[in-house]
Amino acid sequence: MSKSARAPGASSKRLAEDGGASPLSHSLHSLSLQHSSPSKPARSPAVADPSSDICPVCKSSRYLNPNMRFLVNPECYHKMCESCVDRIFSHGPAPCPIAGCKRTLRKAKFRRQTFEDLKVEREVDIRRRVARAMNKQESDFETLKDYNDYLETVEEITWNLILKIDVENTERRLRLWEETQKAERDPNAPRRLAEPDPSLPSDTSHVVLKKGATQRKALAASSGNTPDPFGTSDDADKDAGFVFHGLKKYVPPEPEKPFNPFGGWGIEPKYYVFQKDYDVDWLTRQKNDPGHLVGGYDMQDFYSRCLREAFGGLGIFIEDEIIARENQASGDAGVGTRSAATAAAGGKDVDMSDVF
Amino acid sequence: MKLSEDDIYRTSTQYKHWSFTPAQLAAQRQKTNLVAAERVKANVARQRATRAKQLDTASASESDRANTPGIENGNGEGGSTPARPGGEVECLTVAEEMKLVDVFCERALELGAFCGFPIEVTATGIQFLRRFYLYNSPMTYEGQNISRTCIFLANKTEGIHVTAEEYAAKFSNVTSDQVLAPEYLIVQALRFNFDVRHPFRGLKGAHLELWEIAKGKFAPLPHDSRTGEAAQAEMLALPTKTGEPAGKRVSVNEFEKRLTATYNAASAVLKTAALLTDAYFLYPPSQIMLAAHLLADEPLTLFYLSTKLPPSSPIHAKLLSTIRACATLLSSHRSFTSSSTIKEEKEARDKKEKSAVAALIKKLRHCRDPDKLDLVQLNQAHKRDAVQDGSLEEQKAKRRKLEREKAKKEADDFWGPELPKNGAKAG
Numbered sequence: 001m002s003k004s005a006r007a008p009g010a011s012s013k014r015l016a017e018d019g020g021a022s023p024l025s026h027s028l029h030s031l032s033l034q035h036s037s038p039s040k041p042a043r044s045p046a047v048a049d050p051s052s053d054i055c056p057v058c059k060s061s062r063y064l065n066p067n068m069r070f071l072v073n074p075e076c077y078h079k080m081c082e083s084c085v086d087r088i089f090s091h092g093p094a095p096c097p098i099a100g101c102k103r104t105l106r107k108a109k110f111r112r113q114t115f116e117d118l119k120v121e122r123e124v125d126i127r128r129r130v131a132r133a134m135n136k137q138e139s140d141f142e143t144l145k146d147y148n149d150y151l152e153t154v155e156e157i158t159w160n161l162i163l164k165i166d167v168e169n170t171e172r173r174l175r176l177w178e179e180t181q182k183a184e185r186d187p188n189a190p191r192r193l194a195e196p197d198p199s200l201p202s203d204t205s206h207v208v209l210k211k212g213a214t215q216r217k218a219l220a221a222s223s224g225n226t227p228d229p230f231g232t233s234d235d236a237d238k239d240a241g242f243v244f245h246g247l248k249k250y251v252p253p254e255p256e257k258p259f260n261p262f263g264g265w266g267i268e269p270k271y272y273v274f275q276k277d278y279d280v281d282w283l284t285r286q287k288n289d290p291g292h293l294v295g296g297y298d299m300q301d302f303y304s305r306c307l308r309e310a311f312g313g314l315g316i317f318i319e320d321e322i323i324a325r326e327n328q329a330s331g332d333a334g335v336g337t338r339s340a341a342t343a344a345a346g347g348k349d350v351d352m353s354d355v356f
Numbered sequence: 357m358k359l360s361e362d363d364i365y366r367t368s369t370q371y372k373h374w375s376f377t378p379a380q381l382a383a384q385r386q387k388t389n390l391v392a393a394e395r396v397k398a399n400v401a402r403q404r405a406t407r408a409k410q411l412d413t414a415s416a417s418e419s420d421r422a423n424t425p426g427i428e429n430g431n432g433e434g435g436s437t438p439a440r441p442g443g444e445v446e447c448l449t450v451a452e453e454m455k456l457v458d459v460f461c462e463r464a465l466e467l468g469a470f471c472g473f474p475i476e477v478t479a480t481g482i483q484f485l486r487r488f489y490l491y492n493s494p495m496t497y498e499g500q501n502i503s504r505t506c507i508f509l510a511n512k513t514e515g516i517h518v519t520a521e522e523y524a525a526k527f528s529n530v531t532s533d534q535v536l537a538p539e540y541l542i543v544q545a546l547r548f549n550f551d552v553r554h555p556f557r558g559l560k561g562a563h564l565e566l567w568e569i570a571k572g573k574f575a576p577l578p579h580d581s582r583t584g585e586a587a588q589a590e591m592l593a594l595p596t597k598t599g600e601p602a603g604k605r606v607s608v609n610e611f612e613k614r615l616t617a618t619y620n621a622a623s624a625v626l627k628t629a630a631l632l633t634d635a636y637f638l639y640p641p642s643q644i645m646l647a648a649h650l651l652a653d654e655p656l657t658l659f660y661l662s663t664k665l666p667p668s669s670p671i672h673a674k675l676l677s678t679i680r681a682c683a684t685l686l687s688s689h690r691s692f693t694s695s696s697t698i699k700e701e702k703e704a705r706d707k708k709e710k711s712a713v714a715a716l717i718k719k720l721r722h723c724r725d726p727d728k729l730d731l732v733q734l735n736q737a738h739k740r741d742a743v744q745d746g747s748l749e750e751q752k753a754k755r756r757k758l759e760r761e762k763a764k765k766e767a768d769d770f771w772g773p774e775l776p777k778n779g780a781k782a783g
Contacts, residue, residue: 263357264357265357265358265359266357266358266359267358267359267360267361267364268358268359268360269360269361270360270361270362271360271361271577271664271665272561272565272577272664273575273576273577275568275573275575278564278565278567278568279567279568279571279573280563280564280567280568281567281612303561303564305557305561306557306558306560306561306564307558307561307564307565308361308364308561309553309554309555309557309558309561309641309642310557310558310559310560310561310562310565310642310645311361311558311561311642311664312361312362312364312365312368312553312558312640312641312642313361313362313365313366313371313553313640313641313642313643314361314362314640314642314643314646314664314675315360315362315671315675316362316365316366316371316640317671317674317675317678318371318375318376318377318638318639318640319377319378319638322375322376322377322380323377
């Protein structure tokens with residue numbers, strides 16, 4: 001669950017921190033994965049709790065409806081049964097029906113809970129989100145200490161969010177960091193305005209069922225003209241959310257070169273200059289013969305082959321080259337001729353059928 | 357990382373495995389001849405011994421040998437051992453073997469023409485034949501069979517599809533089995549190198565360029581500063597013979613006639629003399645082509661060469677001497693008809709040649725390797741599960757086949773075939 005440091009020193013430190021942490025960490029130790037599945041709704045007797053089998057919204061119980069399933073929304077983690085979700089949220093976003101909770105929920109966000117303990121469920125969600133933004137590795141840092149400092153910051157953010165300490169500021173910094181990272185990785189991507197993550201609780205959020213015209217105007221104004229309330233601006237030295245000491249600068253990978261199937265090899269004639277067309281009498285018939293042209297026969301293929309054959313080996317003096325070849329490596333040169341020679345000397349025909 | 361034409365030629369099997377220095381070529385032939393002669397002698401002796409044992413009368417084989425007149429007065433200079441009836445066999449010498457191979461090649465040329473195959477098929481077939489007889493002796497394998505199959509193989513390699521039956525039907529008394537029997541043997545001897553680079557293909561390329569120059573569309577190489585017009589003017593004023601001063605400028609049409617004549621002459625040389633000599637073993641195709649061109653029109657070839665290599669180039673002189681040496685080799689062949697040869701003289705030479713060949717073939721008949729006479733049967737024997745007369749063989753073949761199938765099936769099993777019993781105990 002928690003990020004583990006690779007260095008032994010750091011890990012011991014991290015352990016100590018984990019060990020002496022808040023009561024929530026106890027729930028981490030006692031977390032258990034739910035084994036229930038649609039086909040097996042029955043629970044183990046140890047965790048059987050009569051209240052967990054009754055929907056807090058419609059008060060129907062599993063006793064009456066054995067196929068009942070409970071869903072939660074990561075917005076507020078309030079449990080309700082599937083039919084309630086269908087009933088309340090199928091016409092669009094609506095406020096949470098639990099008394100005292102004013103959050104707006106959407107049907108699409110409802111899901112089955114993974115962990116028995118909803119606190120654990122929430123922590124896991126937060127950790128997942130933080131891990132998505134803070135995805136540096138040890139190799140991205142110059143020293144191990146820098147990396148450990150980074151890990152500590154990450155853990156701090158995580159616990160801030162879990163324990164709801166300074167949530168607004170942390171959220172903002174996290175978002176900024178995510179934005180800058182994205183811009184760095186993909187400079188061509190269109191910059192999106194950072195929207196508050198609906199999966200995370202925030203005190204400022206209020207029930208907005210349908211955006212009125214005035215509200216929309218206000219939103220547009222705040223995003224466009226008015227200075228950012230958090231003071232982010234498009235300056236060169238803008239706030240990246242976090243500053244990590246010793247973080248290596250991101251070097252974008254080199255753009256891929258166009259693929260060359262021949263690995264850069266090519267044929268460059270030494271003794272002739274290849275022309276596009278050769279105007280010779282004895283080829284006019286072939287050039288205009290549809291029988292040649294229809295099949296896609298290219299006269300240039302003919303030209304290039306003719307010329308290559310005409311000068312292939314013009315500068316090769318066989319006697320010299322063979323002597324050089326013999327001198328250079330008497331072992332492997334001319335394997336074919338050599339083996340044939342030995343075979344002939346041995347008084348046997350070259351019979352390769354034994355090989356197979 | 358750019359390759360020139362020379363580098364491309366260096367990757368060919370013709371350069372790698374089938375190019376020799378004259379000394380290597382001679383040594384190889386000597387070796388082949390020596391080995392073949394020893395085998396022939398051994399095999400004949402063995403055959404005679406078995407026959408003598410069989411007949412239990414020595415006189416039978418004696419009389420067999422006795423009715424062989426005319427060997428002794430054939431070629432005295434070639435015989436390493438004088439032929440004594442019932443004694444040592446008189447084998448062919450290297451020179452005689454070469455002569456015979458040349459005869460085979462000439463016959464193959466006629467064979468190709470007779471069957472109406474294009475020249476590249478015949479030419480490839482002849483090169484196969486020459487390559488084959490570099491490592492095998494005519495005493496071991498008979499020329500007629502081999503050349504027939506070589507042409508058949510060449511058909512395949514040149515992309516002309518003739519089935520063995522169709523091919524065999526072109527001859528009288530030849531079955532497709534006879535055509536196919538030495539095929540694998542030849543392919544092995546060729547070391548599966550089917551690619552033959554012919555010079556007459558390049559001749560077309562050279563003429564493409566010559567025509568362009570004649571029309572004033574000269575595309576010069578970097579070292580050449582001549583313009584199209586200058587090259588054209590120089591070309592049109594070329595003398596017809598070397599050594600003469602530059603003649604007067606002829607018209608383009610006039611010159612094109614000269615080009616056509618040159619092409620025809622060079623092509624004729626490439627399609628006969630070049631095939632029938634060792635040129636393919638000794639020179640790359642480009643040099644053979646230029647040599648033939650040199651024989652056809654020397655001033656034109658020298659001019660053309662000057663557009664390719666500057667006279668200051670270090671290899672220019674060397675290349676020219678190589679080409680001239682190749683030209684000498686080509687023109688030394690009998691088929692090369694220069695204007696200087698008189699008709700009667702040529703006829704007389706042909707006649708002499710013919711009688712010499714007849715004597716050689718007669719001599720060959722007495723020194724054939726008896727083991728390799730029936731290639732069809734040899735081929736059969738080579739095949740798996742060859743059924744050789746008798747049901748015993750057939751049973752054996754069947755049993756072997758069953759065993760093979762069983763082994764194959766077991767090998768396909770997940771854990772492979774079963775381990776031998778004693779091996780399992782040891783483990």
